Amino acid sequence: MAHRPQPMTDYVDLRAHRDRVVPASSRARVILSRLPRGASPLGHGPLSLKFVLDGEERYTIGARTYRITSGQMLIVDSSRAGEASLLTGATGLCLYLPQVANLPEDAAELIGDGPVTLAAANNPLGALLTAAARRLARDPDAGPALADRIAYRAAERLGQLIAEGEARLGRLDVMRTGTRRELLRRVEIARAWLHAHADRAVTLGELAQAAGASPFHLARAFAAVHGDAPIAYHRNLRLDAVATELRRGITNAAAAALGLGFADQSGFTRAFKRRHGVTPGSLTR
Missing domain, CATH: 2.60.120.10 (Jelly Rolls)
Structure with missing residues (x-):
């Protein structure tokens, strides 16, 4: 055995x-x-x-x-x-x-x-x-x-x-180690909030309240750590989710543009192409 x-x-x-x-x-x-x-x-x-x-x-x-x-x-x-x-x-x-x-x-x-x-x-x-x-x-x-x-x-x-x-x-331009650690903690709480609410728009004020930080300091620290401001990061996150839905036929370009809050479909198409290098229609085809 x-x-x-x-x-x-x-x-x-x-x-x-x-x-x-x-x-x-x-x-x-x-x-x-x-x-x-x-x-x-x-x-x-x-x-x-x-x-x-x-x-x-x-x-x-x-x-x-x-x-x-x-x-x-x-x-x-x-x-x-x-x-x-x-x-x-x-x-x-x-x-x-x-x-x-x-x-x-x-x-x-x-x-x-x-x-x-x-x-x-x-x-x-x-x-x-x-x-x-x-x-x-x-x-x-x-x-x-x-x-x-x-x-x-x-x-x-x-x-x-x-x-x-x-x-x-x-990446955080703060002298004191303890302050940097606390700021990173708040940035990561904000990032988790953005991922948990990828199905809707999130304002900077709402995000700052969830992270327990001022909007100004949170936006600045978030951009330093992750390379994008929080709202831009969240829009890219949502554009990635839309790309997956388009490939699977779950949604279409018009519905995606409306869901992401774009005033017109041309604006959505430009943002999508900047992010993914192709138009939304090419994924549905």
């Missing part, structure tokens, strides 16, 4: 708060948390990743409290202890990752001063965590069989995400 390899990752289905710190381990750990209102202590350990599927979690680490809601994740370095608290019930994943692939040497700028909050939308790590949390919430017993794969892929994608975050931090 073939020998089945032993799992390298511990899996925990956590349904009650703990009153003491779990000792650190050299093994990776995947925790499905379905917790009621309450609090649990956090000890020192390897790099960890917190993701909220439903609800809200708060992490008090050092002198600051970090609030993450559905669709957000928190990266915490290995030297931080603190407390996790829930005002109401929440479902999420907590991953402890002793080894993270592709972690840049200067990653301390992104995570060394304390945890950093990022949106899970539109990045491979967020897609992985969302799918894994949904699968485990439906079938918690599948955890032991999936934990190794989740931990390995999460570590790899987290390393890539941190490297991207370092590059994005470098």
Whole structure:
């Protein structure tokens, strides 16, 4: 009989708060948390990743409290202890990752001063965590069989995400590291909002309110990080979605122009051709 390899990752289905710190381990750990209102202590350990599927979690680490809601994740370095608290019930994943692939040497700028909050939308790590949390919430017993794969892929994608975050931090013309990190967090919240509302127009005022920043500073920082102003980024996002619908025959050029808010179809055709290099009609043909 073939020998089945032993799992390298511990899996925990956590349904009650703990009153003491779990000792650190050299093994990776995947925790499905379905917790009621309450609090649990956090000890020192390897790099960890917190993701909220439903609800809200708060992490008090050092002198600051970090609030993450559905669709957000928190990266915490290995030297931080603190407390996790829930005002109401929440479902999420907590991953402890002793080894993270592709972690840049200067990653301390992104995570060394304390945890950093990022949106899970539109990045491979967020897609992985969302799918894994949904699968485990439906079938918690599948955890032991999936934990190794989740931990390995999460570590790899987290390393890539941190490297991207370092590059994005470098595009912000702000002296203080803490201010740059907070500004990047708000930019990523805004970007997640744009992806979540690709089916309609979004104003800069609405976006700034969602990100908790002034319209001026948000627009300037967003353009520095992503190369386009938020509204231009969102229009390109919507033009990409329309291109897919045109190819599949789901819509036509006239309906797409109306849905995107163009005053006439010629304006839509020009914008579409700038983005995709072809006219909308060529895709329908």
